Amino acid sequence: MKILVCVSRTPETTANISFSGDNSQLDTNGLQYIMNPYDEWYALVRALELKEQVGGSVSIINVGEAENDPVIRKGLAIGADEAIRIDAKPTSSLFVAKEIAAYAKDQGFDLIMLGKESIDYNGSLIGGMLAELMALPYISYATSMDLNGNTATLNREIEGGTEICEVETPFVLSAAKGMAEQRIPNMRGIMMAKRKPLNVVPSAGSDNLENVSSYQVVSKDRNIKILDPENMEELVRLLHEEAKVI
Amino acid sequence: MVLVFAENNAGKFKKAAFEAVSYGKKIANQLSCDCAALVIGDASSAGELGVYGADKVLNINDASFADFDAQNYVAAIAEVSNNIGAKLIIVSHSSTGRSLVGGLAARMNAAVISGANALPTLDDGFHVSKNVFSGKGIANFSLNTDVKIISLMGNSIQPENMGAEVSVEHVSVAPGNGRVKVVERKTVSGTVPLPEAELVVSAGRGMGGPDKWGIIDDLANSIGATTACSRPVADTGWRPHHEHVGQTGVAIRPNLYIAIGISGAIQHLAGVSSSKTIVVINKDADAPFFKNADYGVVADLFDVVPKLTEAIKAFKAVNA
Numbered sequence: 001m002k003i004l005v006c007v008s009r010t011p012e013t014t015a016n017i018s019f020s021g022d023n024s025q026l027d028t029n030g031l032q033y034i035m036n037p038y039d040e041w042y043a044l045v046r047a048l049e050l051k052e053q054v055g056g057s058v059s060i061i062n063v064g065e066a067e068n069d070p071v072i073r074k075g076l077a078i079g080a081d082e083a084i085r086i087d088a089k090p091t092s093s094l095f096v097a098k099e100i101a102a103y104a105k106d107q108g109f110d111l112i113m114l115g116k117e118s119i120d121y122n123g124s125l126i127g128g129m130l131a132e133l134m135a136l137p138y139i140s141y142a143t144s145m146d147l148n149g150n151t152a153t154l155n156r157e158i159e160g161g162t163e164i165c166e167v168e169t170p171f172v173l174s175a176a177k178g179m180a181e182q183r184i185p186n187m188r189g190i191m192m193a194k195r196k197p198l199n200v201v202p203s204a205g206s207d208n209l210e211n212v213s214s215y216q217v218v219s220k221d222r223n224i225k226i227l228d229p230e231n232m233e234e235l236v237r238l239l240h241e242e243a244k245v246i
Numbered sequence: 247m248v249l250v251f252a253e254n255n256a257g258k259f260k261k262a263a264f265e266a267v268s269y270g271k272k273i274a275n276q277l278s279c280d281c282a283a284l285v286i287g288d289a290s291s292a293g294e295l296g297v298y299g300a301d302k303v304l305n306i307n308d309a310s311f312a313d314f315d316a317q318n319y320v321a322a323i324a325e326v327s328n329n330i331g332a333k334l335i336i337v338s339h340s341s342t343g344r345s346l347v348g349g350l351a352a353r354m355n356a357a358v359i360s361g362a363n364a365l366p367t368l369d370d371g372f373h374v375s376k377n378v379f380s381g382k383g384i385a386n387f388s389l390n391t392d393v394k395i396i397s398l399m400g401n402s403i404q405p406e407n408m409g410a411e412v413s414v415e416h417v418s419v420a421p422g423n424g425r426v427k428v429v430e431r432k433t434v435s436g437t438v439p440l441p442e443a444e445l446v447v448s449a450g451r452g453m454g455g456p457d458k459w460g461i462i463d464d465l466a467n468s469i470g471a472t473t474a475c476s477r478p479v480a481d482t483g484w485r486p487h488h489e490h491v492g493q494t495g496v497a498i499r500p501n502l503y504i505a506i507g508i509s510g511a512i513q514h515l516a517g518v519s520s521s522k523t524i525v526v527i528n529k530d531a532d533a534p535f536f537k538n539a540d541y542g543v544v545a546d547l548f549d550v551v552p553k554l555t556e557a558i559k560a561f562k563a564v565n566a
């Protein structure tokens with residue numbers, strides 16, 4: 001079983017987000033980065049479990065610049081066998097998908113796993129794009145996956161419920177909560193990661209079809225009204241007359 | 247032409263489909279073109295999409311699309327879009343829409359924005375905004391191709407009556423080649439699923455255990471709200487996982503979010519801070535959530551929640 005896991009680097013979950021003075025870009029001053037939680041906790045860990053079960057290899061791939069290497073090394077420390085970094089600034093979802101597809105198309109991966117979304121742009125796009133570019137079936141929001149020979153059985157989230165489906169390898173899936181449990185890298189893993197290959201490959205030079213023209217911070221200013229706990233009728237009145245939500 | 251993929255569930259349309267159609271029609275008006283809705287499967291009630299703005303309804307009713315397979319649906323929508331010369335394709339940012347929108351963009355080599363939160367501006371190029379960084383920021387995207395694709399975040403606009411029932415026109419496309427086999431579907435019936443809910447009652451670790459949720463259900467039932475919870479509550483099994491909201495759970499933007507016994511950690515806020523109105527009930531006046539709320543009640547939840555439920559029932563009795 002040859003598995004490819006796509007990983008991205010995102011600001012850590014408690015980061016305060018601000019933008020440059022002219023609102024043209026993210027202010028990266030003092031920002032701490034992590035591996036996108038869906039990629040790390042769910043896609044990567046499930047890939048490693050499958051490898052432990054049926055043998056094979058787990059490669060991780062990232063489209064990004066050298067600043068991403070610490071996050072990629074963490075993936076190796078958790079247990080991936082090798083890493084590929086496509087050396088390019090990820091400018092849009094389709095750019096990233098085209099770059100990964102260009103690399104992966106001749107490599108014979110049995111399974112390509114992604115997170116359900118990256119927590120920076122919350123796109124949920126790249127998995128579907130990659131599947132389409134590689135002409136493979138796509139299972140989104142998978143919460144579990146079991147293999148029986150070449151047949152995979154998956155649970156996936158659908159509107160207001162779940163669906164169980166079956167598909168033959170190779171295919172692309174995006175992983176959601178439930179797929180696996182987070183693994184903390186141990187000392188041995190961290191030491192071994194230093195000797196594992198991190199191959200930097202050049203960009204295929206894909207095009208860019210959209211771009212962010214400006215940003216703004218979401219104002220959190222809510223003027224709170226504190227209510228008397230003995231007077232819930234007043235809260236109901238405000239919700240009806242002022243907020244107009246009930 | 248603007249093409250809206252109007253999702254249906256066994257022939258029934260949800261609010262998200264009406265929102266997408268009204269959104270599509272508004273943009274079509276700006277572009278001085280028509281808005282077509284595409285329905286895959288049972289179109290017996292699809293004529294009503296006309297009421298929300300569809301100038302016509304196209305229907306693919308072919309058994310090879312009976313099961314949802316993202317690859318098949320992408321191919322079908324792209325084919326219809328090419329046939330009618332659509333310049334803009336709109337889908338809902340639902341589970342189904344999310345599994346389609348990327349593939350569609352790749353197939354059509356089109357610029358895309360997923361989870362748009364407002365109408366585009368067209369005066370200087372084509373710009374659309376969306377929430378990014380889990381609700382902490384907004385990014386304005388510029389879409390730079392001839393054909394563009396948008397998935398629309400739920401509750402971003404209200405469906406509007408903008409027309410009348412229309413007739414349904416059948417179209418045929420290359421049959422799906424079905425590589426994904428759906429074995430079973432389990433949907434929770436009765437309540438509105440969280441991503442679509444307009445009213446949400448949510449509780450956290452302040453509940454102290456799994457056995458006291460009756461007061462939360464009573465409150466939710468009194469206003470017809472969907473229930474949600476914080477992450478530790480789902481992790482410890484007090485409540486089912488699909489109720490977990492926040493950065494690593496479901497992101498929601500209901501009209502009303504009532505947070506009970508939830509401290510308001512930044513990862514929790516990331517999934518709920520776009521709610522229109524937020525009510526916080528917490529016994530600790532210093533709980534961070536109060537900084538992000540419109541209405542606050544500092545009290546023991548076990549005292550105040552039943553009182554709120556009673557007050558709502560009394561209000562409903564008079565205003566029903």
Ligand SMILES: Cc1cc2nc3c(=O)[nH]c(=O)nc-3n(C[C@H](O)[C@H](O)[C@H](O)COP(=O)(O)OP(=O)(O)OC[C@H]3O[C@@H](n4cnc5c(N)ncnc54)[C@H](O)[C@@H]3O)c2cc1C
Pocket residue numbers: 013037449450451452453475476477478479490491492493494495506507508509510511512513514517527528529530533545546547548
């Ligand atoms: C990477 C990462 C991702 C995360 N993602 C999420 C996420 O998606 N969603 C999420 O919710 N969390 C998430 N968390 C966890 C988050 O940091 C908080 O730990 C969590 O939200 C706290 O849940 P809580 O508010 O229910 O519990 P607590 O923080 O324990 O708060 C309980 C609150 O209840 C109040 N209370 C107690 N008893 C009563 C009473 N009788 N009456 C009234 N009030 C009472 C207390 O004053 C307190 O404010 C994440 C954490 C990490 C590290």
Ligand SMILES: Nc1ncnc2c1ncn2[C@@H]1O[C@H](COP(=O)(O)O)[C@@H](O)[C@H]1O
Pocket residue numbers: 005006007008009036038039061062063064090093096113114115116117118119121122123124125126127
């Ligand atoms: N720059 C990147 N390099 C490699 N994989 C990525 C990159 N960005 C996103 N991904 C993968 O695509 C998934 C979905 O991302 P997105 O479509 O941006 O929400 C993520 O969970 C990752 O698995």
